[in-house]
Amino acid sequence: MKSEPLEAGNKRREALTFLILAVLIWPFIAVGVVAGWGFIVWMYYLFTGPPGPV
Known part of the structure; x- marks a missing residue:
């Protein structure tokens, strides 16, 4: 399996989602x-x- 780094747009969207x-x-x-x-x-x-107590 080859993992590619996240694009800048995906990182920004992920950060915005986390902040929300x-x-x-x-x-x-x-x-x-x-x-x-x-x-x-x-x-x-x-x-x-x-x-x-009553």
Whole structure:
């Protein structure tokens, strides 16, 4: 197998794709996961009451 070096255009596109993922998409996904977990806990406490001794 012969591997050829990436062309300049492919490297630029790969770097741009990485930056879009790292700067724009993953932070929104992280915030969405944390917010979703908080919503689940909030709904759980709504139906079961707060934790701690009664």
